[in-house]
Amino acid sequence: MTATIRIQADPIDAAAETTALTRGRADIGAVVAFTGLCRDEGGRLAALELEHYPGMAEAEIGRIADVAQTRWPLLGLTVIHRFGKIGPGEEIVLVLAASAHRQAAFEAASFLMDYLKTHAPFWKREHLKDGTVGDWVEAKEIDDRAVERWR
Template sequence: MAGVVPAIRIQREDFDVAAEIAGLTVGRADIGAVVTFSGLCRDEQGALSALELEHYPGMAEAEIGRIAAEATERWPLQGLTVIHRHGKIAPGENIVLVVAASSHRQAAFEAANFLMDYLKSRAPFWKKEHRSDGTEGGWVEAKEADDRAADRWKKQGE
């Protein structure tokens, strides 16, 4: 929808999910649906002390801004916020937040899903594992399943 300017932030500090939702919806009667996705640092084996996320400042914001603008063209959104953290993030802490607001739920769900598929597979971030025993687990490889998920959003001819 023309006129929607996505809010894109890449930051070291944590974010408040409720405050971000309120920032998009306060005083707005035209929003009927808000879909959020918050991604957390997980440690399924109990061996991770932190996940370190690196990015290229400027380039990462531009790339996320480009895909967020595409989402506002594809779906009738009233608001869109994308926050991605960088630095060392401990298990259980927030990494990423997508908040999509629309008049109707389907547009908000699809836009949020589209953005997360992109962020998981194509956003310019690199992840390194730091283990509880003091060793580094190395750089985390991209998953083929994430690439396949993002490919489903390609427009015909791409």
């Protein structure tokens, strides 16, 4: 099984991606979809800026996807991550994990998100409604703790 991995500036069409993953497939019994959205941080955020190293980010996401495919019996996998300025309510990331049974799909999607949050080389900076640009957002300890459950 080959995973679909993309990093793009354009919005993500989750329905179209799910259709592309499952079209003509009668062996898939479950698709778990996770869509991460940009929050408005209490109304103060105008946009979240995401940067990455092209090539490096795709390679790391591919490595994480390979690990997921060895741990669970996946029949399909899609990971799409955006970069650039993303407004509140817009998609940042989409993970689709397909399997014959739901448990593998749920666990693989959760694993992928935990590792994307902690290992994928993306940097985030807040652009506030008052016109100021914040510092680069630091990694959160809660994300580091979440990934520990998979070791």
